[in-house]
Amino acid sequence: MDAIVGIAHRMAEIRSSLQAVAPTTMVASRAARSGSSSATAFVAALESAVTASSATSTARNADGVPPDLARYGNGRIPADALATVGGTSHRLWAPAAQAFDTMLAAAARDGVRLDITDSYRSYDGQVDVAARKGLYSQGGLAAEPGTSPHGWGLALDLAPTDRAVGWLRANAGAYGFVEDTPREPWHWVYAR
Secondary structure, three states: HHHHHHHHHHHHHHHHHOOOOOHHHHHHHHHHHHHOHHHHHHHHHHHHHHHHHHOOOOOOOOOOHHHHHHOOOOOOOOHHOOOEOOOOOOOOOHHHHHHHHHHHHHHOOOOOOEEEOOOOEEEEEEHHHHHHHHHHHOOEEEEEEOOOHHHHHOOOEEEEHHHHHHHHHHHHHHHHOOOOOOOOOOEEEEOO
């Protein structure tokens, strides 16, 4: 089953890269430069997309942070380095967003709604949440600013209905999401 999920994630990465490449523009541009046919240009665009897709892997550094995000810092990731999720304005690291979208579709097929209430959180957003909700280490609900998985685009919060939480606990692991905060059944982190 993990192999199938892995293949589905890889296919989603390639699809996303193909959309980002804008094949029509690239086909015309490359064909004009090289004098080649549009079929040859399309193959070149496809190869570029696959290469770009490989660059956004699910690898993590020693701290568990995706290397393509680590260079920015927790809570300082630019919007264009993240992907939208669930047809909303919420954003996550691209592999996490793709996995969530796949999980969202599976939940919908089972008649379960997964409504996002929070996703990527800037450093200033983390400071605000800590001020309003208190630090987790002191009985509150916020991570120390600069340490939250929300600040890496790896976590999202979902509306915690009993049905959604039950479905997530039974199924989220197959999509790479884990419930890592005992007092927060709405908080899910992408761990693949």
